[in-house]
Amino acid sequence: MIVEHYTVDLSTMPSYRRRMREKRRAQRHRRITAACLAIIAGMMICASCVLISDSFRGHPAYAMEPNMAKLPEPTIEPFPNDLLIVVNDEPAPVVDTTTLPQAEASVPAENVVPETPAIVDAGPETAIETTAEEIQEYAEETAEPALYCGMDDAQIYELALMCVAEAEGEPEYGQRLVIDAALNRMDDGAWPDEIIAVIHQAHQFSSFENGRIYNCTVTDYFIGLVKEELAARTDYTVFYFTAGGYGAYGTPLFQVGNHYFCGK
Numbered sequence: 168m169i170v171e172h173y174t175v176d177l178s179t180m181p182s183y184r185r186r187m188r189e190k191r192r193a194q195r196h197r198r199i200t201a202a203c204l205a206i207i208a209g210m211m212i213c214a215s216c217v218l219i220s221d222s223f224r225g226h227p228a229y230a231m232e233p234n235m236a237k238l239p240e241p242t243i244e245p246f247p248n249d250l251l252i253v254v255n256d257e258p259a260p261v262v263d264t265t266t267l268p269q270a271e272a273s274v275p276a277e278n279v280v281p282e283t284p285a286i287v288d289a290g291p292e293t294a295i296e297t298t299a300e301e302i303q304e305y306a307e308e309t310a311e312p313a314l315y316c317g318m319d320d321a322q323i324y325e326l327a328l329m330c331v332a333e334a335e336g337e338p339e340y341g342q343r344l345v346i347d348a349a350l351n352r353m354d355d356g357a358w359p360d361e362i363i364a365v366i367h368q369a370h371q372f373s374s375f376e377n378g379r380i381y382n383c384t385v386t387d388y389f390i391g392l393v394k395e396e397l398a399a400r401t402d403y404t405v406f407y408f409t410a411g412g413y414g415a416y417g418t419p420l421f422q423v424g425n426h427y428f429c430g431k
Contacts, residue, residue: 330389332380335383338424340423344426345426349365351402407429407430408426411425
């Protein structure tokens with residue numbers, strides 16, 4: 168039997184060339200897809216780094232943002248020289264008036280209190296009068312920053328702003344509890360001991376995270392609520408509150424309006 172061998176060049180066959188073209192096309196598609204996925208992953212990593220850095224900057228343990236509220240530095244006004252009174256605590260020496268004809272000569276000059284000169288009415292042309300407006304102006308210039316239960320006006324305003332942003336549409340009792348939640352955190356060792364740091368702590372109050380505070384207006388009503396809670400707090404047990412249901416932190420206590428309050 169005679170067997171004939173034939174050599175076939177596959178590259179010349181149309182079906183083979185077609186399969187090779189499809190294979191090369193599939194490889195190009197895979198390379199393009201892999202490059203796109205790598206670019207998207209890099210962009211997501213960059214966005215995550217930006218979010219993490221922003222959260223760190225908002226944490227009170229790190230440097231606060233320049234636009235965040237700062238406590239006003241106290242200013243000390245010099246006391247007027249004409250109002251200074253020098254008091255000498257040293258006892259005056261005992262002078263024997265029987266041996267000295269003039270007792271005043273033996274008393275040291277520094278212990279002699281000068282007599283207050285009599286005020287003579289020189290008439291309407293030379294008399295100097297102090298009006299009530301001048302007294303009030305002098306009192307405002309020399310007064311120290313006012314404190315209310317240990318807080319100044321900037322801290323009270325910031326606490327009232329938080330109450331407006333978090334509970335503007337809530338009943339008054341719920342608004343007082345929102346203020347108490349921040350005050351109770353300030354008194355607890357697990358949170359910062361300053362009210363500004365408590366309010367601006369990262370991931371604590373949603374209104375400071377989503378920017379709602381920039382659209383709120385503080386009125387005298389909320390300032391009064393804050394001062395009343397500083398003088399006599401309504402509740403010392405609330406530390407957390409969430410809208411629509413109890414949150415994942417703390418022990419559930421009760422519901423007031425749309426807020427669900429929890430203890431520590």
